[in-house]
Amino acid sequence: MKILKKNQLDTLWERLARNAELYLPTQKGDQSGFFSYKTLKPEKDTLMLDALNVYLSPKNIVLPQTEMMYSFTHQGQEINLEEVYEDPTPRIIFGLRSCDVKSIDRLDTVFFTRGFVDEYYRSRRENTLLILNACYHPGPNCFCEAMGLSPRESESADIILHDAGEEGYIWVANTEKGRELTGNIEDILEEKEISYPQPRPFTREVDYTGVAEKLKDMFSHPIWHPLSDPCINCGICTYVCPNCYCFDIQVKTRGEEGYRYRCWDSCMYGEYTMMAGGHNPRETGMERFRNRFLHKLEFFTERYGEPLCTGCGRCIAVCPTGINIIEIMEKAKGVEPSA
């Protein structure tokens, strides 16, 4: 088997960053997220490879929060397209967790299937290589397994690393792209047989089975009122979620020039469903709260066969009012049928 010694990490990153934009899980000041290797300052920033995960998900790399679409000029009625900003820069995300790889899978499903391909997403995604850091120590809010994925395996990860402590990382090339990259850096890998680490069990038992079906009849259930009482519809949960993919398209013009861009949006916001005539079908915070959970746990599953939650636990850790998706699932399951 191939081993990557930990003292080779710097060499590896330096090599990878020659031909691609490389992102590493890093604590930068007060924030943790996937930041570009080029911007890292070793004296100030801390690598988070040995932490469970980072606060800000890698979604921003394939679906930037603000993404330029095209620029134009116009004279009266006539509009000229100036530039289309598809971005095929080669990118490598190093040290992703399985929940985040799976969430990129879900984004693929949304942006590639059902008869429509989002070209902006495609140009980024097809040129992004994913290096998974397998989880052996799930955190207290982790429930990926319950959402149908393995913390140590993934079909979409191009390379999978298994942290074997002092011995280094076991390096597994998992896709064609991954094998190609491995070929280029083979000289820094070692050939040695070591044993895989022992995984620790999950601390919390979560069972998603039957939740989607259960929620089907719960749209008008009174339980949504007390459940949503604390929620301030701040939207943090949807912005940190690696799966939430909602965006809005906006335009800026100055004289005869302008550009169109898209930016993340969230169903937690009142403006999200505001219609041109002034009607808002989701007027209250409760309706928006309900939508978030129904979309993740019911609608998405009905449409694509899997939930729009990969169990990363971020929304649980960041919610300023203590809303917890696991608790929502448990409460939904506990509701009397046809109530």
Add this chain to the structure above:
Amino acid sequence: MKDMTDQVKEIATKLLESGQVDVFMAWEKGDAPHQSKPFFARNVADVEKIIFDEYCIHNLSTYLTRFRDGKEKIAIVVKGCDSRGVVRMLEDHQMKRDRLHIIGINCPGMKDPLEAMKQHSGFERETGEKGLAIKCLQCMQPNPVIYDESLGEIQEPHFKGERFTEVKALEAMSSEERYQFFSEVLSTCIRCYACRQVCVACNCRTCIFDEAKPQWVGRETSVGDNFMYHIVRAFHMAGRCIECGECERVCPVNIPLMLINRKLIKDVDHYFGPYDAGMAYVEGGKPPLSLYKIDDPDDFI
């Protein structure tokens, strides 16, 4: 604080049972031991869930906007900072005094459940017990300024020292340095608007940032649009921020919002004061920048 919980429950039972109030706003235990969450009891059976412990950090006065169009009588549990929020709501005519029954708790200081969650989530490399929340260490008013009944011993503020040290350091910078500073800190804002959602001064029915026709502030997460957001937000806080520190606490990317707020507090106090927002409720009273006089000495309007 077990007996505090019991006292709050006792009051809640009394008020809900007698029908004196329809809603009792307090906290219940969250999913994790270091988590408490806002809870609205609507009947006596709900009362058993109520708690008051060191994680009841949320400023419940913000939630009063939910009830502003109704007729319900509301009991609300407030700490010192939150009570100033209630004054904010009253001054802004978002709530009538006679619809409220205010239970003031002289606050010993709270811990931040968000910090604790982060510590325990595995997203942080250094773990260990955190003490009081930053906002509590900076608190000037732990004892409620308005209440119908109060609980607990009068508390000394945790804040010692010079109140505007950081603001003064900011003022001492050259404008280039300041621009550099703000470009750096504001560029990471993800524009989730959580700071607005949690803010008791942000009680407008339609927020300027949600207006689409015209759109006053662009939605790009660029330095330009982020500056615009923070400048407009700052202006709207002048004379209105009650220093509960909730915006800074909930910000997922730690933008130093209280630094901006304190600069405004200092300026309002200096130019229009002495003034500290929400320190006392006077019926018909108006905060400095909520008042228009025909003989205003400034002619810029």
